[in-house]
Amino acid sequence: MGIQVERIQKHFGRFHALDDISLDLPTGQLSALLGPSGSGKTTLLRIIAGLEHPDSGQVRLDGEDVSLRHASQRGVGFVFQQYALFRHMTVFENVAFGLKVLPRRQRPRRAAVRQRVMSLLELVQLEWTADRYPSQLSGGQRQRIALARALATHPRVLLLDEPFGALDARVRAELRQWLRRLHEEIHVSTVFVTHDQEEALEVADRLVVMNHGRIEQVGHADRVYQHPATPFVCEFMGEATQLAGHLEGGRSRVGSVSLPPPARAAPDGAQVRVYVRPHEWKISRARPADDAWQGHLQSLDFVGPDARLTIALPGQPEVEVVLDRQQVAALGLEGGETLWLRPHASRAFVIPGAEDVQTTAPESRARVAA
Numbered sequence: 001m002g003i004q005v006e007r008i009q010k011h012f013g014r015f016h017a018l019d020d021i022s023l024d025l026p027t028g029q030l031s032a033l034l035g036p037s038g039s040g041k042t043t044l045l046r047i048i049a050g051l052e053h054p055d056s057g058q059v060r061l062d063g064e065d066v067s068l069r070h071a072s073q074r075g076v077g078f079v080f081q082q083y084a085l086f087r088h089m090t091v092f093e094n095v096a097f098g099l100k101v102l103p104r105r106q107r108p109r110r111a112a113v114r115q116r117v118m119s120l121l122e123l124v125q126l127e128w129t130a131d132r133y134p135s136q137l138s139g140g141q142r143q144r145i146a147l148a149r150a151l152a153t154h155p156r157v158l159l160l161d162e163p164f165g166a167l168d169a170r171v172r173a174e175l176r177q178w179l180r181r182l183h184e185e186i187h188v189s190t191v192f193v194t195h196d197q198e199e200a201l202e203v204a205d206r207l208v209v210m211n212h213g214r215i216e217q218v219g220h221a222d223r224v225y226q227h228p229a230t231p232f233v234c235e236f237m238g239e240a241t242q243l244a245g246h247l248e249g250g251r252s253r254v255g256s257v258s259l260p261p262p263a264r265a266a267p268d269g270a271q272v273r274v275y276v277r278p279h280e281w282k283i284s285r286a287r288p289a290d291d292a293w294q295g296h297l298q299s300l301d302f303v304g305p306d307a308r309l310t311i312a313l314p315g316q317p318e319v320e321v322v323l324d325r326q327q328v329a330a331l332g333l334e335g336g337e338t339l340w341l342r343p344h345a346s347r348a349f350v351i352p353g354a355e356d357v358q359t360t361a362p363e364s365r366a367r368v369a370a
């Protein structure tokens with residue numbers, strides 16, 4: 001069950017904000033809507049919440065079609081990027097608000113409200129702030145209170161729109177881990193919007209990667225990272241060097257190095273683009289037994305616990321490599337050396353429109369590494 005979205009279309013005037021979106025998010029999971037600015041994440045979240053109406057399509061929560069229900073009748077809790085706490089109410093009153101405005105028949109008694117609010121404040125570890133006003137809290141504390149408030153009415157779904165977007169990097173990092181632990185405790189189906197792929201990978205079980213109002217890929221966070229379905233997802237999920245190659249004997253060949261093929265089959269000779277992330281390189285001073293490229297170490301910079309290397313390969317873009325300091329020491333690197341390198345992981349994509357290219361000197365051949 002969980003959250004199901006079926007064939008959603010949404011225009012703003014002539015702008016096509018969501019184009020045929022279908023999604024099935026299982027109960028109890030923490031899912032991230034991830035994508036660049038303007039890709040439609042917030043619009044989709046607001047449609048699930050009932051704060052925005054689609055041109056067509058359906059939203060089902062736990063199997064129930066809620067498309068025609070008002071936001072207040074859907075059983076969703078919502079947290080926005082900007083702290084939407086009532087400034088003139090104490091923390092206690094803010095968290096109690098949703099319970100106090102319930103229709104008389106559903107409204108809990110005073111003692112039950114008190115008990116619920118205090119248990120939520122305990123859950124977000126801020127019991128001691130009950131009598132304070134929002135202005136007396138830090139940004140991170142306000143967002144934790146906003147979350148407690150969203151949970152007060154036992155929502156079946158929790159929707160978070162860039163909940164940590166307005167906070168500084170350190171607080172953000174703390175709150176990510178806090179949200180993850182909180183979710184493991186409460187298991188409410190949760191969807192959060194972010195444009196930060198690190199945040200999504202750290203917090204979410206499941207990623208929904210969006211681009212131009214369409215879904216590019218849905219899957220377990222680690223799987224999306226390891227096996228991106230499209231070059232867009234691959235590039236969006238983090239830094240990678242792109243190498244030009246072609247298919248040969250069912251493998252991707254980049255110069256003298258043979259690498260795994262793309263997921264999508266294509267004939268020999270088709271051009272491929274191979275992506276390698278900075279930490280996916282094997283580097284050695286001596287020529288390895290496996291096929292490898294020879295490159296020139298252009299620069300070596302230490303960044304905290306890591307070292308960033310830029311290595312020039314003939315006929316390819318410069319390769320960005322991240323090693324830890326111990327590896328750099330073991331290799332005795334100082335800069336300027338000639339090194340051997342090959343990826344221990346990579347992903348290849350057939351270049352659209354280039355599937356039919358045959359082996360006779362395609363452009364990739366002219367550009368391959370030595």
Ligand SMILES: Nc1ncnc2c1ncn2[C@@H]1O[C@H](COP(=O)(O)OP(=O)(O)OP(=O)(O)O)[C@@H](O)[C@H]1O
Nearest residue numbers: 012015017035036037038039040041042043044195
């Ligand atoms: N009420 C509106 N009227 C007109 N255009 C809108 C409206 N709301 C959103 N849009 C447009 O729809 C597109 C998708 O917006 P949306 O806020 O869903 O994107 P997003 O992926 O959440 O982006 P961001 O990360 O910047 O918040 C954008 O181009 C935006 O300008």
